[in-house]
Amino acid sequence: MPEYVAIVYSKDVDWSHPDNAAEMAEYGAFNEAAAAVIRGGAALYPTATATTVRVSGGKGGDILSTDGPYAETKEALTGFFILECADLDEAIATAALIPAAWNGAVEVRPVLPIM
Amino acid sequence: MAQLKFALSCQSCEDSSLTTEEPVSPAQAAERAIRADYSRILATLIRMTRDVDLAQDALQEAAVRALQTWPRDGVPDEPRAWLTVVARRCAVDRIRRDKAREGKEAESVWLLEHEPPEPEASVVRDDLLRLVFTCCHPSLSLDAQVALSLRTLGGLSTGEVARALMVPEATMAKRLTRAKQKIQQAHIPYRVPSDAELPGRLPAVLSTVYLIFNEGYAAANGEDAMRANLVDESIRLGRLLHRLMPDEASISGLLSLMLLQDSRRAARVDRDGAVVLLADQDRGLWREDLIREGVELVGEALRRTPEVPDPYAMQAAIAACHAIAADYASTDWDAIISWYDVLLRIQDSPTARLGRAGAITERDGPQAGLVEVDAIAGLDGYPWWHASRAELLMRLGRLDEAQAASQQALSLGLNQAHARFVGRPRAASA
Numbered sequence: 001m002p003e004y005v006a007i008v009y010s011k012d013v014d015w016s017h018p019d020n021a022a023e024m025a026e027y028g029a030f031n032e033a034a035a036a037v038i039r040g041g042a043a044l045y046p047t048a049t050a051t052t053v054r055v056s057g058g059k060g061g062d063i064l065s066t067d068g069p070y071a072e073t074k075e076a077l078t079g080f081f082i083l084e085c086a087d088l089d090e091a092i093a094t095a096a097l098i099p100a101a102w103n104g105a106v107e108v109r110p111v112l113p114i115m
Numbered sequence: 116m117a118q119l120k121f122a123l124s125c126q127s128c129e130d131s132s133l134t135t136e137e138p139v140s141p142a143q144a145a146e147r148a149i150r151a152d153y154s155r156i157l158a159t160l161i162r163m164t165r166d167v168d169l170a171q172d173a174l175q176e177a178a179v180r181a182l183q184t185w186p187r188d189g190v191p192d193e194p195r196a197w198l199t200v201v202a203r204r205c206a207v208d209r210i211r212r213d214k215a216r217e218g219k220e221a222e223s224v225w226l227l228e229h230e231p232p233e234p235e236a237s238v239v240r241d242d243l244l245r246l247v248f249t250c251c252h253p254s255l256s257l258d259a260q261v262a263l264s265l266r267t268l269g270g271l272s273t274g275e276v277a278r279a280l281m282v283p284e285a286t287m288a289k290r291l292t293r294a295k296q297k298i299q300q301a302h303i304p305y306r307v308p309s310d311a312e313l314p315g316r317l318p319a320v321l322s323t324v325y326l327i328f329n330e331g332y333a334a335a336n337g338e339d340a341m342r343a344n345l346v347d348e349s350i351r352l353g354r355l356l357h358r359l360m361p362d363e364a365s366i367s368g369l370l371s372l373m374l375l376q377d378s379r380r381a382a383r384v385d386r387d388g389a390v391v392l393l394a395d396q397d398r399g400l401w402r403e404d405l406i407r408e409g410v411e412l413v414g415e416a417l418r419r420t421p422e423v424p425d426p427y428a429m430q431a432a433i434a435a436c437h438a439i440a441a442d443y444a445s446t447d448w449d450a451i452i453s454w455y456d457v458l459l460r461i462q463d464s465p466t467a468r469l470g471r472a473g474a475i476t477e478r479d480g481p482q483a484g485l486v487e488v489d490a491i492a493g494l495d496g497y498p499w500w501h502a503s504r505a506e507l508l509m510r511l512g513r514l515d516e517a518q519a520a521s522q523q524a525l526s527l528g529l530n531q532a533h534a535r536f537v538g539r540p541r542a543a544s545a
Binding site: 002004086087088089092108109110112 | 252254300301302303304308312
């Protein structure tokens, strides 16, 4: 069955903070509800903890790290799930259960199968 | 010979003087026969191969062979079966040649080799519906949905789709490729949606079907004023949708609209293939059976949605007013204007305003009509707006301005069959 990554865009917060306990509980509920199709995933610390890495002048060149995420957006990339679904409709239906779908947005992308 | 056989095989052209009397070269006859069956063969091939590109390539190969042999040997008695058999063989060859394809392809090959060449009507119907809903999947952009539907369901070439949608051919080719890739790579399912999903999925399907109808009806880029095949195809799809979802007012409305417009087919084009305006049409040639069915369907649609009228049903109601008038002079313009008022309330569009202006002209005269037409913003690039102005200015004796407006209409690509009517009553192009 095809795999998809559901990329979670939401407000840029620290999910470990007690203020967000209610929303974390919603994610817990999603994890249970979609357990049959979830193959992996992660919640991420806020974008303030992100480091963007580039190598200048091609492979082996100087490492340039900058503070912050690759793209500054109103909603931030805050996590992802790997889903194994029958087809895009099932992936969309599953993504629609992720709390970010109503508090932000979820991008669903098919995974390129590597032989 | 080929010509005669084509006429017999074209089951959808019962009453059309167009295809039987017009001289058709053997190559043209072959081309038309292929187009007549293109979408249903393709839909079945896609189900079997689960690959839009592969199915299209295989059918294309079959079509090329047909175009090589049919003009010489005549169109076969069963052109659809011929094309189906050849296309399936091509698909099997392609699957076997392509080493990257393994595993589940065995199932495709089995289906391709063992299913009867002429599947049951219900199977074909489901194949087409699946294709409809795949092409109109919400994860595809609307542009892509329309393009893909015209290409696969309408059987138009990429160039024709490009011209119909007024984008460069290279852009259209890229758009189609990207859409097909997404279907393949993101695994957009090839199935009819569940009852719960249907309401959300329907509007895109209907607008696509109506676009196909209009492509055939107005033949935006063609020499002949009607490509009956596309009109038939869209009406057939409309009927399928109506059978599948008989309670959907918008489907009844759309089907009614298409039937009422198509009821005038025989009267709309004269023996020379020239367009005949509504005012001049021989109403004896109108298909009463289609009018009856259309009027019944629009009634159904109106009864189902007393609160929120459906735009297709409104347009069908306008078409019904024309259809039931004994002659042009006794058309109930008051009623038509009222329907336009409702339509504009739920779906304001410049073209609907233009239609209303036409009705105002018929009721209140060219001066009142011109005021209405000039008040519509946003139609500078629309040839019929200039054509309407040309006609009204002509009737008001403002000949220089009329001339200028006609030139505008023509330079914007008014199609040839319609061009000779610039300067004549516009209400009639309906």
